Amino acid sequence: MKKKIMAIALIGAMIFGLAACGSSGDQGAAAGSAGAENAESAASDMAAIQEKGVLVVGVTDFEPMDYKDADGNWIGFDADLAKAFADSLGVDVEFQEIDWDNKILELDGGSVDCIWNGMTLTEEVTSSMSCTNPYLNNQQIVVVKADVADQYQDEASLADLSFAVESGSAGAAVAAEKGLNYTEVSNQANALMEIAAGSADAAIIDSLMAAAMVGEGTSYEDLTTTVGLTDEEYGVGFRQGSDLTDAANQFFADAYADGTIPALAETYKVQGALVAQ
Amino acid sequence: MAILDVEHICKSFGRTEVLKDISFSLEESQVLSIIGSSGSGKTTLLRCLNFLETPDKGTMKIRDKVIFDADAKTNLSEAQIRENRLHFGLVFQSFNLFPQYTALGNVMLARELEAKGRPDYKAKKKEILAEIEAQAKELLTQIGLAERMNNYPHQLSGGQCQRVAIARALAMRPDILCFDEPTSALDPELTGEVLKVIRELAEQKTTMIIVTHEMAFARDVADTAIFMDDGYILEQGNAKELFENPTQERTKQFLRNYQS
Amino acid sequence: MDTFFQQLPIVLHALNVGFLQTLKLFGVTLAGALPLGLAISFGTRSNIKIIKSIFKVIVWIFRGTPLMIQLLIIYYFPGLVMHNAIWGGGEKGRFIAACVAFILNYACYFSEIYRGGIQSIPIGQEEAGLVLGMTKRQIFARVKLLQMIKRIVPPMSNEILTLVKDTSLARIIALQEIIWAGQAFMKGSQGISGAIWPLFFTGIYYLICNGVLTVVLGKIEKKLEFFR
Numbered sequence: 001m002k003k004k005i006m007a008i009a010l011i012g013a014m015i016f017g018l019a020a021c022g023s024s025g026d027q028g029a030a031a032g033s034a035g036a037e038n039a040e041s042a043a044s045d046m047a048a049i050q051e052k053g054v055l056v057v058g059v060t061d062f063e064p065m066d067y068k069d070a071d072g073n074w075i076g077f078d079a080d081l082a083k084a085f086a087d088s089l090g091v092d093v094e095f096q097e098i099d100w101d102n103k104i105l106e107l108d109g110g111s112v113d114c115i116w117n118g119m120t121l122t123e124e125v126t127s128s129m130s131c132t133n134p135y136l137n138n139q140q141i142v143v144v145k146a147d148v149a150d151q152y153q154d155e156a157s158l159a160d161l162s163f164a165v166e167s168g169s170a171g172a173a174v175a176a177e178k179g180l181n182y183t184e185v186s187n188q189a190n191a192l193m194e195i196a197a198g199s200a201d202a203a204i205i206d207s208l209m210a211a212a213m214v215g216e217g218t219s220y221e222d223l224t225t226t227v228g229l230t231d232e233e234y235g236v237g238f239r240q241g242s243d244l245t246d247a248a249n250q251f252f253a254d255a256y257a258d259g260t261i262p263a264l265a266e267t268y269k270v271q272g273a274l275v276a277q
Numbered sequence: 278m279a280i281l282d283v284e285h286i287c288k289s290f291g292r293t294e295v296l297k298d299i300s301f302s303l304e305e306s307q308v309l310s311i312i313g314s315s316g317s318g319k320t321t322l323l324r325c326l327n328f329l330e331t332p333d334k335g336t337m338k339i340r341d342k343v344i345f346d347a348d349a350k351t352n353l354s355e356a357q358i359r360e361n362r363l364h365f366g367l368v369f370q371s372f373n374l375f376p377q378y379t380a381l382g383n384v385m386l387a388r389e390l391e392a393k394g395r396p397d398y399k400a401k402k403k404e405i406l407a408e409i410e411a412q413a414k415e416l417l418t419q420i421g422l423a424e425r426m427n428n429y430p431h432q433l434s435g436g437q438c439q440r441v442a443i444a445r446a447l448a449m450r451p452d453i454l455c456f457d458e459p460t461s462a463l464d465p466e467l468t469g470e471v472l473k474v475i476r477e478l479a480e481q482k483t484t485m486i487i488v489t490h491e492m493a494f495a496r497d498v499a500d501t502a503i504f505m506d507d508g509y510i511l512e513q514g515n516a517k518e519l520f521e522n523p524t525q526e527r528t529k530q531f532l533r534n535y536q537s
Numbered sequence: 538m539d540t541f542f543q544q545l546p547i548v549l550h551a552l553n554v555g556f557l558q559t560l561k562l563f564g565v566t567l568a569g570a571l572p573l574g575l576a577i578s579f580g581t582r583s584n585i586k587i588i589k590s591i592f593k594v595i596v597w598i599f600r601g602t603p604l605m606i607q608l609l610i611i612y613y614f615p616g617l618v619m620h621n622a623i624w625g626g627g628e629k630g631r632f633i634a635a636c637v638a639f640i641l642n643y644a645c646y647f648s649e650i651y652r653g654g655i656q657s658i659p660i661g662q663e664e665a666g667l668v669l670g671m672t673k674r675q676i677f678a679r680v681k682l683l684q685m686i687k688r689i690v691p692p693m694s695n696e697i698l699t700l701v702k703d704t705s706l707a708r709i710i711a712l713q714e715i716i717w718a719g720q721a722f723m724k725g726s727q728g729i730s731g732a733i734w735p736l737f738f739t740g741i742y743y744l745i746c747n748g749v750l751t752v753v754l755g756k757i758e759k760k761l762e763f764f765r
Contacts, residue, residue, distance in 0.1 A: 056626045061726040068727050070547070096626050098711045105609070106711075109616030111626035189723035193733055212730060219731030327668045355672065363670045373665035376764040377683045386679065387669035431765040449669055 045242040049113060055086040058098045058112035060187075063212040064268040065118035066095065077136075077268040082116045082236075084260060085251050100187060101168065104128050107239055114244065115237040118208060120170040125237060130245045134233030135252055135261070137273040139207035140174045143214055145195065146224040152202070153226055161201040164194035171204035174229045189213070192220055204229065208270060233275065252277045278340060280305040280484055281453060286335035288321060295321045296332070297508040303453070303501070306482035310495035310516060313505035314531060319488040322505070323455050326486070328362040339364045339452060366451035370458040372438045374430040380441045381426040384413040384448050391449075416444040420474050436467035440474055447478075454478070456487040472498075492535045496520040504528045547727050548735045555718025556742050562635055562704045562714065567697065569640035574647025581652060592648075599645035604638065605706050611638045612710040628713070635707040643700060650692050654685040687761040694754040698747050715739045 049055055057079075059066035065078040074095040086093035098106045103119075106112045107129060120138060121131055144152050144161070151157060155178070163182035165172040171191075175182040183200060185191050191203035192213060207228065214223045238244045255261045256277035265271040279302040288296040295318045303309050311319045324330045326337070328345075337345040344361040353361070374383050388409045392398055398405060417426045420440040430438055439459055446454055456475065460468040472494050478485065479498050489495050495502065499516040504523070512525050523529050580592030599607065612634040616622030624630035658681050666676035705716045719736040722729045729735075 061721045061724050063724075063726075063730055070727055072727075094627070096628075096711070097713060097717075099709060102609075102613075102709070102711070105613045105617065106626075109613040110620070110622035111612075111616060111624070111630070187720075187724060189720070189731065192731060193723060196733065214731075219729070219733075329664055329667065359670050359672070362668060365668070367668040369661060369665065371659075371661055373659070373661035375662065375665070375680050377687075387666075387671055390671055390675050390679065429764050445669070 045113075045239060045244055046247065049091055049244070050089065052091075054092045054094050055082070055089065055114070056094045056096055056112045057082045057086075058103060058106050058115045059095050059117045060097060060100050062118055062209065064208070064270060066116070077264055077270055078116050078118060080264050080267075081135075081255075081261070082114075084255060085248060088251050088254075089247065100166075103237075107237065113238070114248075118206065118234050119237055120206070120232050121235045122170050122173060122232075124168070125235075128240070129237035130240050130242050131235040131237050132245055132248045133252060133277065134235050134275050135277070136208070136234040136270060137275060138170075138232050138234055139228045140171050140204050140230045140232065141207040141210050141225045142202055142204055142227045142229065143192065143195065143210055143223050143225055144202045146215075146222050149224045149226055155227055155229070158202070158227065164191040164200035164203045166191055166205070169205075170230070170232055171206070175204055178229070192223065195223060196220060208273060211269075278305075279303060280340055282336075282338040282341070283326075284336045284338075286322070286325060286332045286337070288318075288325060288330060288332045295508050296325070299335070299510055301503060301510060301513055303484065303486065306484055307500040308479050308483075308485045308487065308498055309501050309503065310499035311486065311488045311503045311505060312490075312492065312495055312531070313503075317505040318508045319505050320457055323367065323457050323486065323488055326453075326455060327365050327367045328358050329367075363449055364452045366446035366449055366454040368439070368442050368446050368454070368456045368459050370461050372430070372435075372442045372462070374438055374442055374445070376430050379427050379429055380417060380422060380433065380437075380444075381410075381413055383430070383441055384416055384445045385409055387445070388412070388448055413444070413448060416447055417441070419477075420444050421470075434467060435463045436470045439463065439471045443471075443474055443478075453484045453486060456485065456489065458488055458490065460489070460491060490535075492520070492532065504531065506531075544722075544729050544732060547729060548722060548732070548738070551718045551721065551727070552715055552735065552739060552742065555713060555715035555739075556746075558632070558712065559701075559704045559714040559742075560746070562632070562639060562707060562712070563701055565636045566639040566643055566700060566704075569636065570643035570647050573640060573644035575651050577644055577648035578651035578655065581648060582655070596645045596648060599642050600649070604642050604703060605709050607642055608635060608638045608706060608710050631707075631710050631712045635710060635712045639700075639704070639707070643696070646696055647693070650689050650696065651685065653692075654689040655681065657688055658684050683761075687764070690754065690758045690761065694751075694758070697754065698750060701747055701750065702743060715742055 059074065059079070061067050062076075064076055066074060066076045067079075069075050079095065082095075083093045096112050098112060100117075103115050107115060115129065118136070118138070119125060121134060125131060142152065142158065152161065158178075158180060161181070163175055163180050164185050165175050165182050166188045167184040167186060169188065171188070172182070172184055182204075183194070185194060188203075188205040188209055191200070191205055194200035195203055207225070210225050212218070214220045214225060236248055238248070252261070261277070262271065262274065265274045281303040283302065284300050286296055286299040287294070299318075299322060301309075311322065313319050321330060325332050332345070332347055334347045335345075336343055336347070344364065375386065378386060389406065392405050392409060395405070414423070414426065417423055420443060422437060422440055422444070425433060425437060430441070433441065443454075443459075459475070460471050463471065468491070472491065475485070475487065475494075476498055487495065487499065496516055501514065502516040502519040503513040504511050504519065504525070504527075506527055512519060512523060512528050519528070520532065523532060577592055577596065580588060581596060583589045583592070612624060612631065615624070624634045662680055662684070663676055666680050671679070704714055707714055708717050711717075716736070716739055719739040722732040722735040724730065
């Protein structure tokens with residue numbers, strides 16, 4: 001991701017004769033807190049949203065977090081939560097589908113105001129966005145074909161498998177860390193397709209996603225989950241230095257306390273993964 | 278009074294002097310043939326007359342009116358150049374017909390475009406176009422192509438194409454019609470029909486300048502002749518005189534080569 | 538099989554919506570790039586040296602870099618570097634940004650095709666027009682243009698078919714064209730997840746579209762066969 005930004009900044013500088021963009025200084029600001037040194041941009045962020053009267057939420061089509069119902073309306077645990085947050089700010093919500101690879105570009109470029117899409121709080125994410133407190137637990141989980149699943153029930157057995165992982169995802173980070181043999185593909189759904197197509201033996205994806213996409217009653221009925229590799233947490237990302245982060249944290253605390261969040265979790269069957277606020 | 282006076286024309290391409298102090302004049306209703314070996318400057322001279330090249334020195338006059346003066350400080354506007362060049366018509370060696378127009382369309386196109394500039398065009402559009410079409414059909418009939426006037430150039434033989442090109446040039450009613458080796462690109466059996474048309478034009482007293490390698494034709498059809506060599510006019514005068522009793526050794530040698 | 542027939546109408550509807558976006562991008566690009574390409578080809582043939590160089594550099598940049606990078610720069614650069622997201626975040630802004638990138642890119646390719654077409658017309662055509670007293674403008678419009686079009690139809694047809702397929706690159710700025718729509722069912726959308734076939738099914742749309750275009754362009758080529 002950083003490479004892509006660098007490349008664009010470089011070409012941009014080349015064409016327009018500008019120095020590399022000055023936002024690198026912001027990178028040092030601690031994630032999750034609107035630093036006083038960024039007071040100016042923080043003030044403008046909240047004000048800007050209330051002025052235009054709409055919070056633009058960057059999403060991808062990702063059951064059960066953000067997805068479209070049969071009428072094309074955005075629903076899901078994250079989508080409903082984002083709507084409630086926008087209500088609390090007194091603005092409308094607008095969902096914009098984005099390319100996950102470009103989430104930081106979208107945020108920094110101002111075309112969306114936040115990334116609210118079952119986003120794992122990785123080092124990469126927390127260093128480039130201002131993130132909320134975690135609200136859901138997630139696991140990176142191994143998916144294999146069901147008929148061979150019993151051979152791969154512990155970490156040691158994974159060494160001879162070839163993996164497909166989403167480029168830049170938490171799953172890719174785990175695969176690299178554990179020294180697994182893996183290929184990067186453009187998204188988690190493609191990683192599952194690689195197994196189905198036989199070009200990979202296994203995939204590492206989010207457990208919340210696996211619950212919706214793998215096993216009986218789904219399109220990948222002959223796939224199943226086996227080993228859970230790492231535990232991690234989902235959070236919402238705002239622009240660095242944004243005061244919306246604090247507002248969202250406050251909203252999480254209130255909505256958890258008044259039962260809104262637990263109720264939503266029931267609806268979308270993620271109650272087991274909920275993080276207390 | 279001469280219809281055309283060319284005085285002291287010089288033209289260079291880079292360091293190569295192609296025309297050196299060319300002067301001659303032409304009387305109304307006369308035919309001038311220009312002969313000489315390849316590279317002697319004949320074609321460049323015709324191109325200068327038609328404003329496709331700009332001479333470095335010299336003047337050109339039509340009926341004593343200056344249409345080109347290399348020393349004149351003011352540059353002529355594109356419109357003035359167009360007006361001046363319309364004193365001349367030019368028939369190319371390679372015809373240069375417009376392939377997407379029929380024979381009739383080729384003859385009419387330039388006059389149609391010219392007519393659009395007329396102040397009364399909008400009011401009398403129909404009559405004007407009808408007149409242009411009638412004139413074009415008459416010209417094509419005159420050159421014996423009435424039957425082929427709706428054919429496209431690629432459906433015509435080389436000789437027929439060149440005859441259409443002649444009609445196209447005549448449609449603009451030039452004072453002087455120039456021919457640049459009109460039969461050089463044709464098969465020998467097709468040259469006759471083109472030469473016949475030119476001969477008929479001469480009989481109708483059309484003022485013409487003909488650059489050609491057809492020596493017998495040049496001698497028969499022309500009133501006056503010019504022999505060019507290495508950018509100079511080496512000899513000029515009565516056509517019969519020049520062809521039968523050339524005064525210059527170089528002219529004799531050139532004509533001998535053609536007889537053998 | 539039952540599920541397939543339940544899914545089919547949902548998928549077809551989504552693919553139709555995506556394909557409409559594909560066609561819109563294709564149509565706008567063609568309508569913009571055909572005339573702009575001609576203007577650029579005049580620019581690169583200008584007698585004024587500085588204008589000629591500027592246009593040559595523009596053509597070099599747009600032909601020398603991937604369209605994907607151009608899309609990313611045109612869409613994200615204003616917001617990232619100039620802190621002014623001129624395109625906005627919505628569908629419309631993304632579509633306009635994609636059109637700008639595609640028109641500029643394709644105009645540069647088209648300009649080179651035009652240039653080749655104009656230069657391949659014998660000089661004698663212009664000279665014949667001049668000695669008949671026609672203006673340069675008239676010569677271009679009435680003599681050279683149709684001859685140029687005839688010469689460029691085959692290479693242009695190639696580029697146009699490529700353009701249909703290249704529209705899928707606009708996915709990079711989240712323009713939801715047909716491949717995006719097909720891929721959505723792999724990730725999960727409208728109750729269908731992990732469905733691979735919609736993505737491959739998009740190929741049929743491209744095939745039909747390019748089939749129609751091939752016939753139309755072939756007809757144009759045939760129409761221009763009346764002269765040589």
